[in-house]
Amino acid sequence: MFFSNPSIIAALAFAPAVFAACRPSRLVDTAEKWNRLVATGNRSEWADLKPYFTYRENYEDVPIAEGLATQGLPVSAKRTFFDNTACKFTTEHIVANHSHPYIITTQASMSHNATVLHELDVIVTDDGDFYDWNVTAYQxxxxSQDWGLVPETQRVSRQVLQDVADAYLDHLHDRTQFPAAKPCTVLSGGWINPKYANDSSADLCTHAPINESLPLQTITHRRYVIDESHGFVNIFNKFHGLERTDLNVTMPDSHMFRIEEGRLRHVHISAVCISRNCGW
Incomplete structure (x- = not known):
């Protein structure tokens, strides 16, 4: 199209850039490609990564070819959630039938229109990590839990989902109150409080393991994946005060949340430790 009007040309020159929206199909394609890489170790689909692409495991930069999660592992269960607003996704791979079991949680960040993969952040936990890590119990x-689609009439906004998840993390520091459903459960590396595990009316979320004798835990550097259709929030963060043998270090941590009608239903924690169970 040819514009001959100088005023129109000038207006276009100073018009703000309009970016294409995130394309869910590209997110899905990239997630499936990542799932194949974890399961097979075949990196033939990954030859076109950009120079600025970053791959991290437990917050350490490593070449993707050297990543533990990219060597080909027998995945016994997996799931994926999509954030079509931020153009991100979360995957979880459970590797139970292997000589060295793992739980692998990934946050992937893509460009605004999902054409370019910018980052893969991976948290890998195994035996000895927080808390009473047991891959069979975790799986x-x-x-057994419902993390499926939330009926449309029961969905809440993206901001409400983030606020509920943040309130849970904040309560580890300042005992912030958060809305919890009943039953509500916290699963940490395979651990569910046995006192409440079989009580359908229990609010286990407010009975999560908090050691009152230790300094309050602080959770910083929070990065979010929010899937409104599943009431899902995943937060990668740095967990200060978790490792009891050195309270000055921050540990890689992933919290997954299932939120229904604005109330917390399930929390899943995958946190890396230095000492067994982080010294708890």
Whole structure:
């Protein structure tokens, strides 16, 4: 199209850039490609990564070819959630049938229109990590819970989902109150409080393990994946005060939340430790 009007040309020159919206199909394609890489170790689909692409495991930069999660692992269960607003996704891979079991949680960040993969952040936990890490127990609990689509009439806004998840993390520091459903459960590396595990009316979320004798835990550097259709929030963060043998270090941590009608239903924690169970 040819514009001959100088005023129109001038207006276009100073018009703000209009970016294409995130394309869910590209997010899905990239997530499926990542799932294949974790399961097979075949990196033939990953030859076109941009120079500024970053791959991290437990917050350490490593070449993707050297990543533990990219060597080909027998995945026994997996799930994926999509953030079509921020153009991100979260995957969880449970590797139970292997000589060295793992739980692998990933946050992927893409360009605004999902054409370019910018970052893969991976948190890998295994035996000895927080809390009473047990891949069989973890998988059993995950598969028994409902993390499916929330009925449209029961969905809440993106901001409400983030506020509820943030309130839970904040309560570890300042005992902030947060809305919890009943039942509400916290699964941490395979651990569910046995006192409440079989009580359908229990609010286990407010009975999560908090050691009152230790300095309050602080959770910083929060990065979010929010899937409104599933009432899902994943927060990668740095957990200060978790590792009891050195309270000055921050540990890589992932919290996943299932929120229904604005109330917390399930919390899943995958946190890396220096000492067994972080010294708890």
């Amino acid at each position: 059993g609990n995950v598969t």
